[in-house]
Amino acid sequence: MVASVPIIGSMMKQTSKQILTMLAFVLPLLGMVSLAIPGVRAQSVVTLIVTDPLTGVGIYGWDPVSYFTEAEPLPGRADFEYIWNKVPWHFATAANRDIFEGAPEIYAPQFGGHGAMGIARGYVSDSNPTIYTVFKQRLYLFYSAANREAFLLAPDEAAREAEARWPELSKGLSIN
Numbered sequence: 001m002v003a004s005v006p007i008i009g010s011m012m013k014q015t016s017k018q019i020l021t022m023l024a025f026v027l028p029l030l031g032m033v034s035l036a037i038p039g040v041r042a043q044s045v046v047t048l049i050v051t052d053p054l055t056g057v058g059i060y061g062w063d064p065v066s067y068f069t070e071a072e073p074l075p076g077r078a079d080f081e082y083i084w085n086k087v088p089w090h091f092a093t094a095a096n097r098d099i100f101e102g103a104p105e106i107y108a109p110q111f112g113g114h115g116a117m118g119i120a121r122g123y124v125s126d127s128n129p130t131i132y133t134v135f136k137q138r139l140y141l142f143y144s145a146a147n148r149e150a151f152l153l154a155p156d157e158a159a160r161e162a163e164a165r166w167p168e169l170s171k172g173l174s175i176n
Helices: 004-036 094-102 116-121 145-153 155-170
Strands: 077-084 087-091 128-135 138-142
Touching: 077 094, 087 094, 116 138, 116 145, 116 155, 128 145, 128 155, 138 145, 145 155
Parallel strands: none
Antiparallel strands: 077 087, 128 138
């Protein structure tokens, strides 16, 4: 009985490889089918503004104003909600909601909350709302602490690169 365990494991690996191989051939064909039908276009699964995939709330429900006013960012509350750019944003307090409402372009994270260093390097990446920096009164989120550190080595240059690349990179993103 012990001898059959490696055989079963080997068979499972082989089956997994076969499934992956079939998917590698079938998925591109499905993409071609949609291209062959007039009016059908592939929809981006990456949205212009980073949202919680379950709730649709901007930057996973974190209060964007709190990044500027507190030592650490605060989670927002659903009872202090404001819709901006078709996305609900949550705030820790009614005062923070009102501040954001007056100047959302100041308090919202740059690049829709996508990883700033990824944008500077020419690609769209996820971000972690707990890995951030406020630089020149703008909020930047990052995928990892290493990306934040890379940004902080030359923040002016990284911010300039990201600003230059964002218009082109954001074209392919879907509106929430």
